[in-house]
Amino acid sequence: MRTLFILLSIFFLSLQIFAQKYTVSGGTGSPYSYGENLTGTNIEQVYLLNGLTNASVTYSSSAVSVVFYKYQRSQADRQQIPDSDISISSFNNNTTYTITKVDDGYGYFAEVNGKAEDAVWIIDYNLHKAALNSIKPDETSDQCENLKLLVEKTEDELSFYSKSGNKRNILRKYTLSYDDMKWDEGKKEFVSDPYNRSFDIGTEVNISAPKKNTNFVLKGDQFAEHFNIAKQISASYDAVAVEGHIVFEKENPAGTDDESAESTENSAPLTVSYSAKASDAVNFYTWYIYNENDMDNYIVRYTDQNIKYTFEQSGNFIVRLEVANTASACASDTTSVSLNMADWDLQVPNYFSPGGTTNTEFRVSYKSIIKFKCTIFNRWGVKVYEWNDPEKGWDGRHNGRFVNTGVYYYVIEYTASDGKKRNKGGDINVLRKN
Numbered sequence: 001m002r003t004l005f006i007l008l009s010i011f012f013l014s015l016q017i018f019a020q021k022y023t024v025s026g027g028t029g030s031p032y033s034y035g036e037n038l039t040g041t042n043i044e045q046v047y048l049l050n051g052l053t054n055a056s057v058t059y060s061s062s063a064v065s066v067v068f069y070k071y072q073r074s075q076a077d078r079q080q081i082p083d084s085d086i087s088i089s090s091f092n093n094n095t096t097y098t099i100t101k102v103d104d105g106y107g108y109f110a111e112v113n114g115k116a117e118d119a120v121w122i123i124d125y126n127l128h129k130a131a132l133n134s135i136k137p138d139e140t141s142d143q144c145e146n147l148k149l150l151v152e153k154t155e156d157e158l159s160f161y162s163k164s165g166n167k168r169n170i171l172r173k174y175t176l177s178y179d180d181m182k183w184d185e186g187k188k189e190f191v192s193d194p195y196n197r198s199f200d201i202g203t204e205v206n207i208s209a210p211k212k213n214t215n216f217v218l219k220g221d222q223f224a225e226h227f228n229i230a231k232q233i234s235a236s237y238d239a240v241a242v243e244g245h246i247v248f249e250k251e252n253p254a255g256t257d258d259e260s261a262e263s264t265e266n267s268a269p270l271t272v273s274y275s276a277k278a279s280d281a282v283n284f285y286t287w288y289i290y291n292e293n294d295m296d297n298y299i300v301r302y303t304d305q306n307i308k309y310t311f312e313q314s315g316n317f318i319v320r321l322e323v324a325n326t327a328s329a330c331a332s333d334t335t336s337v338s339l340n341m342a343d344w345d346l347q348v349p350n351y352f353s354p355g356g357t358t359n360t361e362f363r364v365s366y367k368s369i370i371k372f373k374c375t376i377f378n379r380w381g382v383k384v385y386e387w388n389d390p391e392k393g394w395d396g397r398h399n400g401r402f403v404n405t406g407v408y409y410y411v412i413e414y415t416a417s418d419g420k421k422r423n424k425g426g427d428i429n430v431l432r433k434n
Contacts, residue, residue, distance in 0.1 A: 021110075022120045026055030026102070032125070032226045034170060041162035043107065046121040046170065048158075050227040055102040057120060062094045063112045070106045074165030075116065081108075107161065121160040123170075125223050130155040130172055132233045135218045138204070143240040144330035149176075149205040149216060171200045174220030178237075181212040181279060188247045189277060198222060209241035211279035239281040242333045244323030247275045266341050268368035268417040271310040274319060278305075281330075282323040292316035292338075314343045314368050314417040344368035344416035351429035354396020354403070362410075362428055363393030368417035376428070377409045384408065396430055405432045 024031050027049035034046040049055055059066070068086060069078040085101040099108060102122050109119035133152040141148040158170035175198045182193040195207070198220070217234045224230035250272040276285050287302040289309060295318070300309065311317065317339040324332035347365040354360055364374070372390040377383055384398045396402050412424040 021059060021117060022108075023058040024049070024056070024120060024122070025058070027051040027053060027124075027126070029227045032223050036170075037168050041160075041166070041168065042118050042164070043160065043162060044118040044120055046123065046160050048123045048125040048223050050229070051126040052102055052104065052122075052124050055122070057099040057102060057108050057122070058096060059099075059110050060094055060096045061110070061112055065111075065113050066095070066097060067111045068097065068099060068108065069111060069116075070103070070108045071119075071161075071163070072106055073161050075109075075163040076165065107163065109163070116163075119163055123158065123160070125227065128156040128158055129229075130221045130224065132174075132218055132220070132231055134235075135216055135233050136235045137216070137237050143209050144328075145209055145241065147207055147209045147237075149207065149235075151201055151203055151205060151218065153201075155221070172221035172223070173198045174201045174218055174222075175225070176201070176205060176207075176216065176218055178210065178214045178216045179212060180208075180210045180214060183243065183245055183277075188245075190279065210237065210239050211241055211243050211281070213238050213280045239279060240325060240328045240330055241279065242282050242323050242325050242328075242330055243279045244282060244285075244321055244333050244335055245277045246319065246321050246335055246337050247277055248319075248337060249273050249275075265367075266311070266339065267366070268314060268341050268344070269310050269312045269370055270341065271308060272319075272339070273306070273308045274321075275306045276321055276323060278323045281325040281328065284324045284326050284332075286322040286324075286332075288318075288320045288322075290318045290320065292318055311339065311341050312370050312417060313419070314341045316340050341417065342367045344418060346412070346414065346416075346424060348410065348412070348424065348426060348428075350427070351431055352396065353431045355432060361393045361395050364390055364412070366390050369414050370417060370419075371415040371421075372412070373414070374410055374412045377411070378403070379407060379409070390414075396432075402432065403430055405430055 022044060024047040029050050032048040034048060068081040070081055071078040081099055085099060087098045087100055089096050104122065104124035104127055107119040107121045110117045131154045133154065135149055135151050138148040138150050155172060158172065159167055160170065161167055175196065177196040180193040180195055181190045184191045215234055215236050217232055219225065219230050219232035250270060274287065285303060285305050287307050288298040289300050290298050292315065318336055319339060320334060320336040322332045322334050345367040346369060349362065352359050352362045369390050373388050374386065375383060376385040376394055384403065385394045387394070408428050408430055410426060410428055415421050
C-alpha cells in the first residue's frame with residue numbers, strides 16, 4: 001500500500017510538471033498567472049506582466065525539432081519567432097529555449113517534431129491599467145432595504161484569443177469594503193459586520209443598505225493589487241435604514257427566582273427595565289405596552305430610548321418598540337417581546353417550629369400580591385408580631401424571646417393583582433421542644 005501511494009504521488013507530480021510546459025518571467029514583480037475560462041482554448045495559461053522589461057518565455061524539451069511561433073488572433077496568423085529572439089542552453093540532453101523578445105497581446109507556442117503544443121498568452125498590464133474615478137451612493141434610490149453605489153472608472157478590455165480564433169474576455173475584479181453592523185442575539189447587542197468582497201463591477205453596485213454610518217472603499221483591479229499598484233477611492237455614507245431590538249432586565253419580585261421577563265411564572269408587582277438597541281440612523285423611539293386581550297388600546301406609551309414599567313396585574317402583555325429616522329422616508333422597524341404575569345395566589349402554612357432545625361419560620365407562599373400586611377395574635381387577642389413584606393415572615397419571637405408552644409392566630413390583609421382587597425385569617429400551631 002505504501003509503495004502504491006508513493007508511485008501515485010510521483011505520477012501526479014509528473015502530471016503537474018508535464019502540464020506546466022512554459023515559464024514566464026519579467027516585468028516589475030512576479031507575473032500574474034490567470035487560469036480562468038481556458039477550457040477548449042489550447043492555452044496553457046494567460047500571464048499578465050507589469051511591463052515587459054526583461055520579459056521572457058522559457059520552454060524545455062529533449063526533442064530534435066522545436067520551432068516557436070506567436071499569433072495575435074488565431075493560429076492561422078502565426079508568425080515564426082526568429083532565432084535571433086531565442087537563446088538556447090543545454091544540459092543532460094535537454095535543451096532550454098528562452099524567447100527574449102515578448103510582445104503584448106500575443107500567444108506563444110512551441111511546435112515539437114511538427115506537433116503544435118498549447119500556448120501561453122502574454123498581456124502587458126502596464127499598458128491596460130484600470131483607473132478608478134469615483135464611487136458615490138445613489139441618493140435617489142430606495143436606501144431602506146438596498147443601496148445602489150454609482151461607480152465611475154475607465155478600463156481597457158482585457159481579452160485573449162484561443163488558437164482557433166475565439167475571443168475570450170478577462171474579468172477585472174475590484175474589492176469593495178466597508179463596515180456594517182448586525183444584531184448578535186447571544187450578546188444582545190449590535191456587533192461589527194465588515195463587508196469585503198472582490199467581484200466584477202460595472203457602473204453600479206447593489207448592496208444591502210448598511211445599518212451603520214460607514215465609508216465605502218473601492219480598490220483594484222485584482223491585477224493592480226497583485227502588482228501592489230492598486231489605487232482606491234472612497235465615499236462616506238450616513239445610514240438611513242433602521243433596525244431596533246429590545247433588551248430587558250427585570251427586578252426579580254419577592255418569592256421568585258425568575259430571570260426572564262418572558263417567564264410564565266412572573267409574579268406581580270414586577271418592575272422591568274427595557275432598553276432600545278438600534279442602528280445608527282435611529283433617532284426616534286416609541287414604546288407601547290398592551291394587554292394581549294386588547295391590542296387596539298395601549299396601556300401606556302413612551303418616547304424615551306430606555307423605559308421602566310411596573311406590572312401590577314395578572315395577564316399576558318405585549319411590549320412593542322418602534323424605531324425610526326424622522327428625517328428619512330424609511331418605514332419604522334417594529335419589534336416586540338411578551339410578558340406573562342401569573343394569577344394571584346396566597347398559601348399559608350398551619351404550623352412551624354421556631355428555634356428548631358427545619359421549618360423554623362412562619363412564611364406565606366404567594367404570587368402577584370401587590371399589598372400585604374400580616375398580624376399575629378395569641379389566644380387572648382394580644383398582638384404578638386406584624387410585618388408588611390410577603391417575602392419576609394415571623395421567626396416565632398415576641399419581645400426578643402421565643403413564644404410558648406401553642407395555637408396562635410394570623411390575620412392577613414392583602415391586595416392581589418386583580419386590584420381587589422381581601423382578608424385571610426386562621427390559626428397557626430407553634431411547635432417547640434422546650
